[in-house]
Amino acid sequence: AQTVTQSQPEMSVQEAETVTLSCTYDTSESDYYLFWYKQPPSRQMILVIRQEAYKQQNATENRFSVNFQKAAKSFSLKISDSQLGDAAMYFCAYRAMEYGNKLVFGAGTILRVKS
C-alpha cells in the first residue's frame, strides 16, 4: 500500500522569507500524481499545487514550487516570500491509481508565519 510521510510536524518562517516543507512517499507505481493541499484555520482544504509523475519539470504556482525527485520518492514544497496568509496546515497527498482517484494523505505540517 502507498504511504505518505511528512516528517516535520511544525515549521516556522519569518514573513517574506522562504520555507521548504518535506514529503516522501512509497509506491511501486510508475505513474501517479502528487499534491500539496493547504488547510487554514477555517479547515477548508485548498489545492496549492500538483505534479504529474511523468513530467520531469517541477510544478510552479506563483510563490509555490515543488522539488520532485522521483527516484528518491521525494516531493517538497517551497514557499517563497512567505505571507501571513500562508499560515496553515499543509498536507502532501498521493493519488493512487487503484481505487479510482483515491488520495493518500500525509499527517500534515503546521506552518507558522512570524511578522
Add this chain to the structure above:
Amino acid sequence: DGGITQSPKYLFRKEGQNVTLSCEQNLNHDAMYWYRQDPGQGLRLIYYSQIVNDFQKGDIAEGYSVSREKKESFPLTVTSAQKNPTAFYLCASSGGLSYNEQFFGPGTRLTVL
C-alpha cells in the same frame, strides 16, 4: 456558484444514535468521497463513489454507510457501530476536466456526547 456544500457545520450526537452527514455538489462531478480527519493523522478515506448507485469502501469504512442515489448527493451515515466517531468529516468530488483533482467541502465537525 459551483461548489460542494456540507451540512450541518457542527453536529452533536448521543452515544448509540445514528447520524447522517449531508454532502451536495453542483459541479457535475461523477466521483465523490468521504474523508475523516483526526488530529495528527491527516485525512483517511471512508467511502468513495465513482458513479451513481455504486460505491466502494475506503480504508476505514467500518461503522459507516453511504448511498449514491443521485449524482449530486453522497450522504454519509455514522452508525452506532462506529466506536470513536468524534472527528472532522470532509466530503470531496472530482470529475470532468478536473478529474485528477479533488475539490473539498467545508466539512462537518461531529461530536459524540
